[in-house]
Amino acid sequence: MPRLLELLRWKLQVIFAWKPTRAQLLPLVLGVFAIAGWGAYANKASANRNLAAEVSLFQTERNGFVSRQKELVLANIDLTREWQAKLASAREELGQAVAARDTVKGQLGISQRELVASKKRLDQARERVTETGSIKPAEPSKKAVSKP
Secondary structure, X not given: OHHHHHHHHHHHHHHHHOXXXXXXXXXXXXXXXXXXXXXXXXXXXXXXXXXXXHHHHHHHHHXXXXXXXXXXXXXXXXXXXXXXXXXXXXXXXXXXXXXXXXXXXXXXHHHHHHHHHHHHHHHHHHHHHHHHOOOOOOOOOHHHHHOO
């Protein structure tokens, strides 16, 4: 182990003792810059490939979202049409109910007038009974006369 340390120390001394000339230094510096430039280019190209992959992934997701949005718009249109049909049906039923109510109101008015007329006849018959103390023959009603 001590021998290995001596050898390592000697190589380090040799490397640090080297004093290059300008002719030796210029290719060395240009080589270092060339390697650094190609490394930066490779790094940038790799980053561009990653970005291109992400862009294609985002485009796929966007296309999926666009198709989903189209489906939702179509579903919304279908629901709107369905609710409009239900609303029209409900309005029609409401119109029929109002017409039936008006008919029943008219019949109710007629029935009430008939009831009032019947009460009058009943009151008149009771008055005749109380006046004479006996029952007089009733006058024939108009409805009884019209029957065949």
